[in-house]
Amino acid sequence: MQAGYEIYVDVWFLTGFIMDAIALWAAGRLLRQPAPLRRVFLGSLAGTGGSMFLFFQMHDYMLYQLAVYLFLNPCMVWLCFHAGKKVQAKDFLRQLAASYLSMFLLGGFLGWVLPREAGGLSSLFCLAGAVAAVEAAEKLFVHIGRQKATLCDLMLVTREGNVQAKGFFDTGNLLVDPLVNRPVHIVRKSLLWGHIQKEGLPLRLIPFHSLGEPCGMIEAVTLEGMYILRDNRPVYLDKPVFGIAEEKLFQDDRCDVILNGKSMEI
Numbered sequence: 001m002q003a004g005y006e007i008y009v010d011v012w013f014l015t016g017f018i019m020d021a022i023a024l025w026a027a028g029r030l031l032r033q034p035a036p037l038r039r040v041f042l043g044s045l046a047g048t049g050g051s052m053f054l055f056f057q058m059h060d061y062m063l064y065q066l067a068v069y070l071f072l073n074p075c076m077v078w079l080c081f082h083a084g085k086k087v088q089a090k091d092f093l094r095q096l097a098a099s100y101l102s103m104f105l106l107g108g109f110l111g112w113v114l115p116r117e118a119g120g121l122s123s124l125f126c127l128a129g130a131v132a133a134v135e136a137a138e139k140l141f142v143h144i145g146r147q148k149a150t151l152c153d154l155m156l157v158t159r160e161g162n163v164q165a166k167g168f169f170d171t172g173n174l175l176v177d178p179l180v181n182r183p184v185h186i187v188r189k190s191l192l193w194g195h196i197q198k199e200g201l202p203l204r205l206i207p208f209h210s211l212g213e214p215c216g217m218i219e220a221v222t223l224e225g226m227y228i229l230r231d232n233r234p235v236y237l238d239k240p241v242f243g244i245a246e247e248k249l250f251q252d253d254r255c256d257v258i259l260n261g262k263s264m265e266i
Helices: 009-030 036-058 062-079 089-112 120-150 188-197 261-265
Strands: 151-157 162-169 184-188 204-210 216-222 225-230 232-237 241-245 257-260
Touching: 009 036, 009 089, 036 062, 089 261, 120 232, 151 257, 184 188, 188 241, 204 241, 216 257
Parallel strands: 162 257, 184 241
Antiparallel strands: 151 162, 151 225, 184 257, 204 216, 216 241, 225 232
16 A cells, blocks of 8 residues: 655655755855845745755656766756856856855754644744754854964074964954064064073064053064965065063964964955
8 A cells, every 4th residue: 555645746846945045155155255136035046946846757766866966966956056156167166066055054953953744834933943053053163263264374584494383363463573564473482482592693672551550561583584474375574573472371282373463454
């Protein structure tokens, strides 16, 4: 005896359209590449309508799934993010992956919290919770991205060699050497002190002020150069000035150098 199923096309279409729209919107938020709402709705309309059309036309469910995941969903993402624009394969694949991730998170969240036989109001509350979960994930990705953007690899060039270091961009460090009018970077004393003594690098005092110390002096040294490695491209700074700081300023091992805020403009 074969089981019979009733399909409510209007409910199916509305549910699929809303889920596709939220997934595309969430993908744009996660990647910091938001698409206009008309593009989100266009992609969702094409995705939901196309999946329903294929469902009624194709009798092999496996082929139907392959058609949806390998053809229909990529077309939906293209309509949302790239219609009328030149497609970059790398960007398109990232957007497609983010869309699938959003669909997975939304579907899993709704499947976990949505009670059986839930009414319309309960469904709306669960959907709002899914949107909130996406917002939380987006904030987490942004925080991670900012942390990654503020850290970089450095190579300090002295008279007799090079020193590898980790740098941290600090917008609050705007100290300038009044003698040569150059930005001052703050370096961990233990990193350079041996080179300073070995090479006889001259030290001088630079005035500074901070919240903890309204007026003070910090020892500084000028090196031959510094390479800042960002986005796989080195940026060279000639004759950088470094203030020598004690270990207590560096509360963890994330960095050895606090880069001047003006260095972020390069």
